[in-house]
Amino acid sequence: MALLSAAALVTTTVGAAAAPPTFDDVHPTSHHAEAIAALAEQGIVVGKRDTVFDPGGTLTRAQFATIVTRAAGLTPSSERPFTDVTGGSHADAIAAATEAGIIFGYGEGDNRTFRPNDPIRRDHVALMLHRWLQPPAGGQATFSDLHQTPYAPQINALHDVEVIAGRTDRTFNPLNNIRRDQTATLVHRGLRYLDSLEPDGPNPWDELGRDALNTDMPEGDVSGVTYHGRIVHPDHGTPAPTEDDPEATLNLAGGTSGVNPVRYAEGEALVTSGTFGLRIYDVRDPYAPKMLGELPREELALPGDNPERNYHTSESMNIDKQRMLAFLSRDPRAFANPQDSGPSGFYIIDIADPTNPEVLHFQQVGAGHTTTCVNGCQQLWSGGPSRAATDPADWIARPIFVSDVSSVERNDDGEVVGIDSVFTYKDPVDTGRFRGITDYAHDVQVDQQGVAWVSGRGGVRGYWTEGVHHDPVLGRTRTAYAHNPVPFAGGEVGEYTGLPVDDGRRLAGAIHNMERPVDGVEGEKAWLDSERPRRPGAGDGASMGGDYAPGELVYVTDENFTSPCADSGKFYIASIEGADQGQAWRTAAQVEELGAYELEEVGRWSVADKEGTSNPTASCSAHYFNMQDGIVAGGWYGQGFRFLDVTDPTDPMQIAYYRPNGGSGWSTHWIGEVIYANDSRHGIHILTLDGEAATAAETRTEVLAPPMTAQQVAGFEEDLVADPIFGWSCALPASELAPEDVPAGDL
Numbered sequence: 001m002a003l004l005s006a007a008a009l010v011t012t013t014v015g016a017a018a019a020p021p022t023f024d025d026v027h028p029t030s031h032h033a034e035a036i037a038a039l040a041e042q043g044i045v046v047g048k049r050d051t052v053f054d055p056g057g058t059l060t061r062a063q064f065a066t067i068v069t070r071a072a073g074l075t076p077s078s079e080r081p082f083t084d085v086t087g088g089s090h091a092d093a094i095a096a097a098t099e100a101g102i103i104f105g106y107g108e109g110d111n112r113t114f115r116p117n118d119p120i121r122r123d124h125v126a127l128m129l130h131r132w133l134q135p136p137a138g139g140q141a142t143f144s145d146l147h148q149t150p151y152a153p154q155i156n157a158l159h160d161v162e163v164i165a166g167r168t169d170r171t172f173n174p175l176n177n178i179r180r181d182q183t184a185t186l187v188h189r190g191l192r193y194l195d196s197l198e199p200d201g202p203n204p205w206d207e208l209g210r211d212a213l214n215t216d217m218p219e220g221d222v223s224g225v226t227y228h229g230r231i232v233h234p235d236h237g238t239p240a241p242t243e244d245d246p247e248a249t250l251n252l253a254g255g256t257s258g259v260n261p262v263r264y265a266e267g268e269a270l271v272t273s274g275t276f277g278l279r280i281y282d283v284r285d286p287y288a289p290k291m292l293g294e295l296p297r298e299e300l301a302l303p304g305d306n307p308e309r310n311y312h313t314s315e316s317m318n319i320d321k322q323r324m325l326a327f328l329s330r331d332p333r334a335f336a337n338p339q340d341s342g343p344s345g346f347y348i349i350d351i352a353d354p355t356n357p358e359v360l361h362f363q364q365v366g367a368g369h370t371t372t373c374v375n376g377c378q379q380l381w382s383g384g385p386s387r388a389a390t391d392p393a394d395w396i397a398r399p400i401f402v403s404d405v406s407s408v409e410r411n412d413d414g415e416v417v418g419i420d421s422v423f424t425y426k427d428p429v430d431t432g433r434f435r436g437i438t439d440y441a442h443d444v445q446v447d448q449q450g451v452a453w454v455s456g457r458g459g460v461r462g463y464w465t466e467g468v469h470h471d472p473v474l475g476r477t478r479t480a481y482a483h484n485p486v487p488f489a490g491g492e493v494g495e496y497t498g499l500p501v502d503d504g505r506r507l508a509g510a511i512h513n514m515e516r517p518v519d520g521v522e523g524e525k526a527w528l529d530s531e532r533p534r535r536p537g538a539g540d541g542a543s544m545g546g547d548y549a550p551g552e553l554v555y556v557t558d559e560n561f562t563s564p565c566a567d568s569g570k571f572y573i574a575s576i577e578g579a580d581q582g583q584a585w586r587t588a589a590q591v592e593e594l595g596a597y598e599l600e601e602v603g604r605w606s607v608a609d610k611e612g613t614s615n616p617t618a619s620c621s622a623h624y625f626n627m628q629d630g631i632v633a634g635g636w637y638g639q640g641f642r643f644l645d646v647t648d649p650t651d652p653m654q655i656a657y658y659r660p661n662g663g664s665g666w667s668t669h670w671i672g673e674v675i676y677a678n679d680s681r682h683g684i685h686i687l688t689l690d691g692e693a694a695t696a697a698e699t700r701t702e703v704l705a706p707p708m709t710a711q712q713v714a715g716f717e718e719d720l721v722a723d724p725i726f727g728w729s730c731a732l733p734a735s736e737l738a739p740e741d742v743p744a745g746d747l
Contacts, residue, residue: 021046023053030055032181035188044070045184055181062090062116064125064183065103069093071187072132074100081105082114090116102131108550123149123174125186126164130154133190135161136263137322137376149174153376163189197265205266208355209282209290210234214253218663218682220712223703224643224656224693231270231281231289231676231684252276253683255310258317259669259676260326262351269354270669270676272684273317273328275310280354286674287686293355297335300328302343302362305335315624315666316370316443316513320377323410324352327380329371330362332388340389344368346382348408350416361419366391366428367398372444374452374465378406379482381452383430383441396501397440400430400454402483425483434458435596436588437501440510442559447516449551451488457510459497459599460554461490461584462576472582489576490584491599494558494569498596512559512569513624516576518551546649552577553602553649555632557622565620570606571634573649574599605652607639610704624667631655631689631697633675635665638713639705641677643689645697655696656689657705662715 021040026033036053039045044067047053062085069076076092082105085091094114097103105114135157143159146152155172158164163186167173214236215229233252240250255275262269267284269292277297282290301307312334318327326349332342345365350358365371369384379402386397407421431438439457446452451462463485470477471486480486499506552575560569576599583597607620625634630647640659644652659665660682669676677685696703 021050023047023055024051026053026055026181030181032185035185036181038188039071039184044187053180055179057180058119058177059180059183060116061114061118061120061124062088062094064120064128064178065097065114065116066090066093067183067187068102068128068132069096071191072097072100072102082112082116083110084113085116088116097128100132102128109546119177121174122172122176122178122182123151123155125178125183126155126158126174127151129163129186129190130158133158133161133163133193134263135163135193137320143170143172145171146174161193163193203266203284205282205284205290205292209292212281212289212291213287213686214683218660220640220658220660220663221705222658223705224690224696225641225658226688226690227658228287228674228686228688230679230682230686231272233276233279233294234291236683254664254679254681256678256680256684257313257315257666258328259667259678259684260317260319261669261671261676262319262321262324264354268671270684271317271319271326271351271354273311273314273326274680275312277311278326278328278349278357280351280357282354283671286671289686293353293357295349295357295359299359300330300347301335305337307335309336311335313369316372318371318373318377318380319351320373323377323408323416325349325360325377325408325416326351326357327371327373327377327405329382330368331385332368333385339386344382344388346371346380346403348405348419348422352410352414360416361422363403363422363424365403365424366401367441369398370443372446372452374444374446374482375450379404379465381429381444381454381482383443383454383456386440392438395438396434397438397457399428399433399438400441400444401425401428404482427483429463429483429485430454430456430461432585432587433461434501435591436586442510443513445514445516447551448518451516452485453490453514453516453554455511455514455556457506459490459492459494459511459584460514460556462488462516464488472580473585487582487585489580491574491576491579491597492584493554493556493572493574493599493601494560496558496560497598510559512557512622514554514556515625515627516551516554517627546647548575548602548649554599555625555627555646557625557634559621559623564608566606566608568606568608568619569621570604570608571622571625571632571644571652572601573603573646573652574601603646603648603650603652605644605654607636607642607705610654610702619664623665626668626670628670633668633670633677635667635678637664637666638708639665641665641668641679641685641687642705643693645700647697648700653696653700653702654705655701655703656693657703658685658687659705659708660685661712 026036074096077095079095081098085094105112107113212231212234213229214232217227235250236252237249240248242248256272258273260271262271270281270283272279278295280292282292297311298307300311312331314328328347330345332344333339345363345368347359348361350360365382367382371380371382374381381400383400384398387395403424405422407418409418411417430441433439434457441454442456444452444454452465453460453462464480465482465485466480468479469486473487496506554574556572558569619637620639621637623635625632632644632646634642636642643656645655646652663679664681666680667678673688675687677687
């Protein structure tokens, strides 16, 4: 792990020194002496002179960049990403740390600066160490003065893994400049933390996992993508003869609706949910997955459920990665219950032991199509689907219901306690979302500023859920809570915003999900609060938004269930500039007077005008997507998986595609360069983008998919029925629906 060090600590480069340096000004009894000696021996730090370290001196940003580059073992780079770092002894290290995602700098695009000669603050050191070490999410309020910095989550996480100790008075002094000796101690502890992750003996997962890789690549259309196999249940394809079909085999490939990467002490895993219940896969080798454990859907059945029917749908499963709890939403249609009367809510599942996930509790809530963590998973927001029979008659669909799970914790024995204190607030939030009418609140994404964005019919609306903020609706400053959030910004998006309330085209779809990249602005809470995976060294693309500032753009999918494909839901990029005056919260009377508020559309993309379409019922709607380094990877149902270069937000451009025959592109999940593409029919495809995609992005060359053949269209429609409420874009196996919900006649 030999790595060089920084400039004021570093005035020479590391060579083949005959003996480690010693410093006359570092007393042997100093709290920092061991760290300074160890790092000096490794060439990570050097003194100002041969025998002088200057332990109480300050450190510049450039010097720390060199230290962390050496400690992380990065290869120096000749790139020059910052306008104020064009040369000098630290330039190569600064570039390397930037490429690794440890440094972001200030500003955007070609005008970024690093301010290399500024003294580096303690909270900025913690932020860079956190990006390098990638520790698990930390606890809350470790130090009493972290309200001074937006980087409290990173500081708390480093404290929990014993990289940061703080002061005896429980302060951290985040805005103070760090000393040279303190820096050495933090980096030394960081290296010890990484060493602790290396197992002393065999990894227990080596003996537990069952091979879950299927290397048979489905036929279909592909460009710019390398296929590495797909994740299926280990028993997929094993004999399951019946009287009618003695040659039958088990089909255990598809049915996945939720995917969430989790890092255990033993390594990286994928926690997945779907019609089957819950499964956990070992992906330490991302190309050779093994199944560690499963929770059969029968264990999710409530009294009155038919456990032989499929579970539905948990498509946006969230996980508290500190308490190791999965929150699995339950749609009222689970186990073939009717949508207007089936029980909805969420399960709390203990996933601390990946070989034996266990249901701890079911919380019945007034909504349950999706459930999302807010405020570090201390509270949960549940939304959708259409209204229950007992809901107010003027509701079209269900808003957000708020539950408090802050009482749940693990005791010293690792047991989960506090379940009995979980409760749901009576009054929902995000009501009146469509022009003053309560309509479908579909899903929630939490951005890196901690703003919770609700997508649904009526567009997107963002809320502060903690802290003190100006409320543009009430016209005053107040404290935000999960159950009483402060409106931030929002508006309508898409082609169907101007349609009447009861227009079938409007009712057939909704804004499905969205992302708001903010890259380093106000902390990185999204890595704690949302389903985003760990992506070391990568950004979410905010710094690639052209002339738009980080946080100004929202990236949105409109899941619209009309046909033909030209009318199906599209991918939009819109600006929220000026949308923070409460316009999205207008009452029906205000809408009548002022009109509905629509976000400014910046760009859009659809399979309809980029080939790939042919049949009205082969779903072309956009669904879940993920962003990394200016690339959107998204599911497009029957149109498979599409990869868009959005570095020019005014002109999103396809650079690659993967459309397996008979598949249904549901969602995508990045871990490093690997893309786990969740196909609800075939399993979870393991993909990487290849050189063709890189060339297409570099040259801004649009890549087009061929139109689907009649055979491909028939393969998608086989065994599926249109959702009784939402049509083909929520196509379901007939077995998932209650008998009264299955449409009559031929499909």
